[in-house]
Amino acid sequence: MIWRRLLLKSSSSRSQNPAKAASWTSTIQLWLRFMLAVDGKLGRNSDLWMPGTEPCSGCIMFSSVKAYEGQQYAALKKQCLQNRTLFEDPLFPTVDESLFYQGNRIGRVHWKRPKELCSDPHLFVDGISAHDLHQGQLGNCWFVAACSSLASRESLWQKVIPDWKEQEWNSEKPDSYAGIFHFRFWRFGEWADVVIDDRLPTVNNQLVYCHSNDSNEFWSALVEKAYAKVYGCYEALDGGNTADALVDFTGGVSEPTDLLEGQFSQDEAARNQLFERVLKVHNRDGLISCSIRATSSADMEARLDCGLVKGHAYAVTDVRRVRLGHGLLAYFKSEKLTMIRMRNPWGEREWNGPWSDSSEEWQKVSEREREKLGVTVQEDGEFCCEGQKVRSPVHKNNCNPEFDTKGVFYRRKSKGGVHIEIYNKNVGHDSFLGQVTLSSEPSDLQQHTIHLRDKGNRQSNDLPGTLTVRIITSNTLTEI
Numbered sequence: 218m219i220w221r222r223l224l225l226k227s228s229s230s231r232s233q234n235p236a237k238a239a240s241w242t243s244t245i246q247l248w249l250r251f252m253l254a255v256d257g258k259l260g261r262n263s264d265l266w267m268p269g270t271e272p273c274s275g276c277i278m279f280s281s282v283k284a285y286e287g288q289q290y291a292a293l294k295k296q297c298l299q300n301r302t303l304f305e306d307p308l309f310p311t312v313d314e315s316l317f318y319q320g321n322r323i324g325r326v327h328w329k330r331p332k333e334l335c336s337d338p339h340l341f342v343d344g345i346s347a348h349d350l351h352q353g354q355l356g357n358c359w360f361v362a363a364c365s366s367l368a369s370r371e372s373l374w375q376k377v378i379p380d381w382k383e384q385e386w387n388s389e390k391p392d393s394y395a396g397i398f399h400f401r402f403w404r405f406g407e408w409a410d411v412v413i414d415d416r417l418p419t420v421n422n423q424l425v426y427c428h429s430n431d432s433n434e435f436w437s438a439l440v441e442k443a444y445a446k447v448y449g450c451y452e453a454l455d456g457g458n459t460a461d462a463l464v465d466f467t468g469g470v471s472e473p474t475d476l477l478e479g480q481f482s483q484d485e486a487a488r489n490q491l492f493e494r495v496l497k498v499h500n501r502d503g504l505i506s507c508s509i510r511a512t513s514s515a516d517m518e519a520r521l522d523c524g525l526v527k528g529h530a531y532a533v534t535d536v537r538r539v540r541l542g543h544g545l546l547a548y549f550k551s552e553k554l555t556m557i558r559m560r561n562p563w564g565e566r567e568w569n570g571p572w573s574d575s576s577e578e579w580q581k582v583s584e585r586e587r588e589k590l591g592v593t594v595q596e597d598g599e600f601c602c603e604g605q606k607v608r609s610p611v612h613k614n615n616c617n618p619e620f621d622t623k624g625v626f627y628r629r630k631s632k633g634g635v636h637i638e639i640y641n642k643n644v645g646h647d648s649f650l651g652q653v654t655l656s657s658e659p660s661d662l663q664q665h666t667i668h669l670r671d672k673g674n675r676q677s678n679d680l681p682g683t684l685t686v687r688i689i690t691s692n693t694l695t696e697i
């Protein structure tokens with residue numbers, strides 16, 4: 218699905234009555250193919266911009282938090298503490314319907330609280346890391362890869378796991394624990410605060426699904442449970458798109474790049490340009506994943522000679538240039554290598570080609586440079602690959618930059634907020650798509666994105682006709 222750069226052609230109709238709210242309507246002519254972003258699956262960022270203007274101020278969207286299904290975390294926890302009971306979530310009970318669409322495919326499941334699985338449970342053990350996650354008996358590598366990427370960005374995971382210190386087990390105050398957690402996901406323009414209890418599905422006293430290296434660390438299993446609750450059951454996470462999870466974790470807009478398209482295999486300049494783009498996204502705290510296309514169901518999870526797996530998602534955990542050489546010679550040499558570090562959610566099955574963990578190529582790199590890149594010779598699912606080689610066999614990467622929640626430009630600062638309404642005109646009538654209210658704080662950014670998401674299924678849909686953006690303010694803004 219490709220989002221094209223669109224030109225806002227102003228069909229401004231300014232209100233003649235200054236007492237009324239100023240209003241302009243701008244129509245985007247869809248002379249390029251415009252795709253509706255369905256449940257987070259979208260392509261290039263659609264930068265909406267006004268020609269011939271040099272805006273000096275912008276605005277910031279209010280990011281509200283809404284209690285999912287009306288469950289208020291603070292109130293529920295307070296009630297449990299007062300009653301001295303552990304929370305049991307009536308909206309996501311410990312039954313097979315919370316695990317599967319129908320039937321039970323893994324045998325007798327026991328739902329257990331972390332305290333029943335170990336004596337000293339924690340959300341995090343020695344901090345949070347991409348290495349914390351291992352995929353369980355569910356085909357949700359796309360979700361686990363997204364979690365691995367999320368774990369590398371403190372500013373982002375603290376949005377998904379709010380108040381983590383307050384939610385952490387406190388051995389000194391055991392009476393403060395109520396068996397309740399909450400996590401936040403971006404859902405249709407706002408953060409949804411999702412409440413769960415801490416009962417997790419187990420078989421033979423082992424977690425069935427996502428789990429950590431450390432048997433007493435539970436953040437990944439609890440985040441996965443909250444995500445499964447939003448989607449209806451755990452099985453709903455079996456098969457998906459990493460970009461969906463990246464959007465849900467950040468409120469961002471994903472940008473897929475198909476490396477089988479374009480001139481990446483023949484054009485070195487195109488490959489260099491791609492690496493610069495990926496490096497830029499990484500340095501701006503973006504989340505990146507990649508995968509290899511499976512052409513048939515028989516191809517799914519087939520292992521290639523290079524060690525990578527088809528139809529499987531990998532998290533990109535680092536992107537950088539690495540100096541070649543040792544000692545002072547490395548600083549005087551201009552030669553640098555472009556490197557991308559990736560992680561398999563399975564925690565195993567790594568790349569075995571050039572620059573794999575124990576390959577002889579690492580002898581060209583000093584120990585200090587290897588430490589910077591986090592090179593470890595162990596089967597942990599994480600590996601490095603030369604940036605120039607990522608084009609083959611990896612076919613797609615999803616760059617998910619932190620979403621600048623700013624939407625429009627104007628020359629004069631508004632006295633109040635700015636209200637934006639979006640309509641789709643098709644076959645003679647307007648369909649209301651959504652609205653957002655933005656503040657009037659100044660900004661020096663000059664390009665912004667409008668992101669449309671369908672609440673239906675995950676299949677691609679075209680958005681025909683024209684898209685109308687109506688901007689309403691409390692006072693007149695000049696030259697918008």
